[in-house]
Amino acid sequence: MLLLHLKGKRKQLRNKMDNINIKILAKELNISTSTISRAFNGNSDINKDTKEKILAYAREHNFLPNHYASNLRDKKSRTLAVIIPEITNEFFSQAINGIEEVARKKGFYILLYRTDDVFEKEVSFVSYLNNGKVDGIIMSVSGEANDHNYLRKLEQKNIPVVFFDRVYEDIDAAKVTTNDYDSSFAATEHLIETGCKKIAYLVVNKSISIGKVRMQGYVDALQKHNISFVDELVIDCSNDEKENFVIIKKVLEDIKPDGIFSSVERLAFATYYVCNDINLNIPRDLKVISFSSLGIAPLLCPPLSTITQPAYEMGIKAATLLFDELESKGQPITKKVHVLKSKLFIRKSSSGV
Amino acid sequence: MLLLHLKGKRKQLRNKMDNINIKILAKELNISTSTISRAFNGNSDINKDTKEKILAYAREHNFLPNHYASNLRDKKSRTLAVIIPEITNEFFSQAINGIEEVARKKGFYILLYRTDDVFEKEVSFVSYLNNGKVDGIIMSVSGEANDHNYLRKLEQKNIPVVFFDRVYEDIDAAKVTTNDYDSSFAATEHLIETGCKKIAYLVVNKSISIGKVRMQGYVDALQKHNISFVDELVIDCSNDEKENFVIIKKVLEDIKPDGIFSSVERLAFATYYVCNDINLNIPRDLKVISFSSLGIAPLLCPPLSTITQPAYEMGIKAATLLFDELESKGQPITKKVHVLKSKLFIRKSSSGV
DNA sequence: TTGTAGGCGTTATCAA
């Protein structure tokens, strides 16, 4: 009884340690909790003076409605997850910028997760999100020929997903990609036109849709120019820099291609390092072109020819599509694939000797 | 009455649309909600078989405890905020990698926010976090001579903050920095030793602590070598690439320095672009060294000399310090400044002609 | 080892 009394007493007082909340505010202002709540939610009718008084007092006392309580009530988290293979890659960091831009305007928070291209991490993270933590997910994927049930479970919970760049064909979701086939075709054709006869294709994960599509452009361009496709010129690399260095070095020394078409920028970098190491001159001995969104590609030695995807715009688009779904309130909306255009920048690494 | 009845009826049934929760699970398994809860929380005693049965059933039915309900109960969000000026900068993206690494191990989520070096955005975001949204904050700041009350308010709510790289001196929080003064001194001295007499210092925001410290190293190195400090050689740049190009071009054409010490990598890039534009040869006409964590600095034309901060390790350290605080359960812990060491990489941009 | 019950802080509904 005494304890109860004390406990009660405690509640009346308030010191800096206590977490302020709507109830305390209500008591101190002699206003009901509902009115306080209304002051913070634009919609409801509330007397202007009352509202101002409340907001002023709240500001003074450093009060903001508890995010988790609101979420629990509303079943809305105003948070979205961004899942990407890597952050240290301008394509992705620019995409994040675009996503953030849109999210910020909508007053949404962004939860970031990096998979390191490890499929299991992707599965594990997505599965964790299946508890209301986020309202939606934007992702660029890391596995292909796998079971995608962990994603289908999101549907059950009405958590929309938007893919960008690296997508799963078998999942029904909005997708933002670039014209990878065309770009690859054009890039390969460009290498052929500058005289390359033996073009190697560097890829990290052949089985990912993006690896496949990009490779098809390469294959078809070869065919158009009557260059036969050779399997050993498709170089499957890893996620480890050192390993890649070794792999590529071996290729350049043994197979001696005269052109490199890299589907990922870091493999082009690795190629540069190897060339420095074994004294191959780019572009004289080897021409190089790569998918890359690196801003300073023109400053490389030699300037790197790139297929540059509109990373920032893709982020914007992906986020916009996600909000379209979120705001459609369950109305089924058509989930299309949106294809933006990459640009080909021919620089010294693949042209004049 | 009818309505109530129907509503009750609804609750009994469950279809895929309904959000599953602990109560429904309890009913379906004929077990109490507390036991279910225990199955998901390692700590409490619970029969092994019961636990397994529950977890299996939960998995099958795609159930995970609602994050927001748990948070509300526990007043813990298992989420931390990372606030940085930019993402498209390897220093920061590597730091995020480090932070993520630690957070992942602890089972924490990461909320990312980019300030674009705009102080108001920082204030606004931090203020939003003052509602239990996150358990702690890791940040690299964007303003200096300003009112930092928005940060002090976090203390009242017991939300710990850890600064890294760019810190506020006047806020009592754990800090992770590098030996900026020494590095700057060494870099400047290096330029002097390679023959530079007129070294410009490029900075984005002089008033930020980091700009000040780095500049002091520059100033003192000049002094040591009896080179008088000239105010017009301190070049205050902006956040806009085009503006910076113009500013730096003017400096190179009018003031004609023979060395550039850049406190931020993108100003070094801008310098490279200007040199290409006005046909200045690096390092013959101008030597350049810059703070930068760019992995491919050796691939630039010419390879860029850098002061490279241990970005990844700084992220690890910052996150570790934050968790130390979170796990100290309110026990005051000493909030020190932890200084890691940068490395000087002398490359062609600042050496042999 | 399991169950009961109250409350975390908010907001929507309904009534006043």
Next chain:
DNA sequence: TTGATAACGCCTACAA
């Protein structure tokens, strides 16, 4: 325009 109240889904004393 405002107030009372019942959830939202979970977890933890406490009781059994």
